Amino acid sequence: MKNGQRLSALEAAKKFIEEYFPTCDAALLAGSVVRGEATATSDLDIVIFNESLPNCYRESMVVFDWPIEVFVHNLTTYKQYIESDKKRARPSLPRMVTEGIVMKDNGRLIEIKKEAKALLAKGPDKWSAQTIQMKLYFITDTLDDFLGATDRAEEIFIANALAEHIHEFVLRTNNQWVGSSKWVIRALKQYDEAFTASFIDAFDSFYKTGEKSKVEILVDAVLAPYGGRLFAGFSIGKN
Structure with missing residues (x-):
């Protein structure tokens, strides 16, 4: 001192x-x-x-x-x-x-x-095509849960999970490192500030108003280059 x-x-x-x-x-x-x-x-x-x-x-x-x-x-x-x-x-x-x-x-x-x-x-190791398919499925499943949820408490925590999934998907499919907690946003900004602004706006809008449309539009835009939402036909471990 x-x-x-x-x-x-x-x-x-x-x-x-x-x-x-x-x-x-x-x-x-x-x-x-x-x-x-x-x-x-x-x-x-x-x-x-x-x-x-x-x-x-x-x-x-x-x-x-x-x-x-x-x-x-x-x-x-x-x-x-x-x-x-x-x-x-x-x-x-x-x-x-x-x-x-x-x-x-x-x-x-x-x-x-x-x-x-x-x-x-x-950067990190590149995701395989199989991993991308698996991530598409889980993001689709989480988005469906989010859009269908009517309990406010459940909506909040599903949104949290969806934000984590989207942050990871965007960064890993672009050969970027991911983050946790405050580093979710920092890692996204290091990659693409414009996308990060849209990401923040979409989830902030939901948390403030309960409106889900911006989140849905954001997720669909992220998934579109990889074929969009995936549910029917997805399988793990089937011989």
Whole structure:
């Protein structure tokens, strides 16, 4: 603390690393404070690399009046986590590594950052035709439930599921990474701001007024290039 004021993000991160991980090989400060998107409740995301650790872990704490999430890896586990992120198409660790401000480095981070940046640029694995068909079916089924629902509580949560499905479908069929929570919108904006505006408008209109037509139009527009809604003839596991 200086004159009763909280340390800056950089100062707090530097001090945290010095006190809690003095022997680490490398460390990064990532997250919203680095992107200039911090809010009053933002925390510090700190990634630690320590070759001598037997395993990885994640820990949350409050230090120097900052909520801090620390992601601790050795030089093997971070590769496993990056591979896991790739499979689920949500590149949390690669994004933190790529955007992170270097707070400490013994020479390892150049290659680690290069790996992460290349992965982000390449995008997730392409969906198969079979996967696209399956997603079309489930989106159609969810849309039907949404349009037919008359219970307001059910409508809200079906709409939530439909928004998740559409966000995933649009991004994955265009070789883009997906997100969760606030990253649903961030990932969509990174891909196509105009579509994102229509997406937000459609669901916001439903949540405010109960009107479903904009959502239906949006979904049909997304599905149209892939043959539109799919129900009759869809099958899984039939010999």
